[in-house]
Amino acid sequence: MTPQKKVLKKRTASTATPVAAPVVTPVEAPVEVKVDDTTIPSSRVSNYVSGVLLNKELDELIEKIKKEGWESAPFTDEEKASVLEKVSGAAVKNNEIQNQLTRVDQGEDLATVLSTDDKTKVGEMIKTLEAKVKAAEAKGEPVETIDIREITKNLLSKRVVTTTTAAVDLVSKKRFKFSKDSFNVLATFGDIIVNEITKHTLERLVEVGNSTIEPKYVFSSNIADAPLYGYYSQLPSFKAALNEPSKKKKRSQPQEEDTQVVDEPEEESTPEVEDKEINFKFYVKSIVYSHKKSNEAYSSAKVSERYQKFCSDLVLDMLNDMVALSQIVLQVMSTKTISAKLFKAAIFTKTYNLPGHDDVVAKLG
Helix, strand or coil: CCCCCECCCECCCCCCCCCCCCCCCCCCCCCCCCCCCCCCCHHHHHHHHHHHHHCHHHHHHHHHHHHHCHHHCCCCHHHHHHHHHHHHHCHHHHHHHHHHHHHHHCCCCHHHHCCHHHHHHHHHHHHHHHHHHHHHHHCCCCCECECHHHHHHHHHHCCCCCHHHHHHHHHHCCCCEECCCHHHHHHHHHHHHHHHHHHHHHHHHHHHCCCEECHHHHHCCCHHHCCCHHHHCCCHHHHHHHCCCCCCCEECCCCCCCCCEECCCCCCCCCCCCCCCCCCHHHHHHHHHHHHHHCHHHCCCEECHHHHHHHHHHHHHHHHHHHHHHHHHHCCCCCCEECHHHHHHHHHHHHCCCCCHHHHHHHHC
8 A cells, every 4th residue: 555645735853852842831712701600711710720830840840851951840750769769660662653753754554553443543633634634724824734744753752752752751740630610719819809899989980070990999998898898908009908008199280388189091991811920900900890880880881900919919819828728638639730619618617607608619619
């Protein structure tokens, strides 16, 4: 049987060098803003909790190993021995894979080189690539070559165990893992907090006849009567904003004695969804706008940068708090997988004596 190739327009070079799988960053989908629906995306929560709070050092170490080699990692003697042992134990299997790669390079019929399972996998890869090529062609975009032999070599080469792949695997096993729906719990609780604060603040904004929502209206509202006030009022960002000295005032007219002062105006801010540092300002603004749509009295309200940052910082504080409590619970458990149930337990513990506890339980399920 003559080896078959499907060549379309553009050929790209491939390599058989085994490469460890990269750490995948979740891609955020657009959110539909509705009151009482989760506006803060769980993917952004995941990026912060996993990528910043818990696994950042390990992820950075993995990237360092990929770029600089396994000896660049601060492994203990025991861990180094484990890496070498894994490579040594895979010697026979590595030889078998190298033999298969040689046969592919020599043009041998792939049907005689691959197992039944591998033939199926290669076929599935080709179907996926063909669909992408058709989509690209329909848009008039450049397309890549579909080369069955290169696909096969890539599949096989990833199975070769080297000191680099063994070291990456060792570090990867130390990473905290999370159940599929765990981050939805934290995202929903963040939504609940921002919605509660925003509702009370907008009510105060209507009372004073102002059009821009600012943190100062949080503290002059009846927020202390809010169901979850007892929780978020203890977070660092809330305390810092509450105790912050009065903003500098700008004199409307220079006078020596009786001088009128006015707040410095701030135009409505439009934060970008993608920031260099993870925050939730974009979603805070979305929550405010959901309230504007639900109540005509709030329709003229604008959202200041200060308010967006204030609520975003509270969400970050909440995540820090819940992760810290969850880690304490994990210390007495035999698993490193953080589940939705664990995050719920942390939230319910923090809100247990608050008026809003039952509503939180109902919303989180």
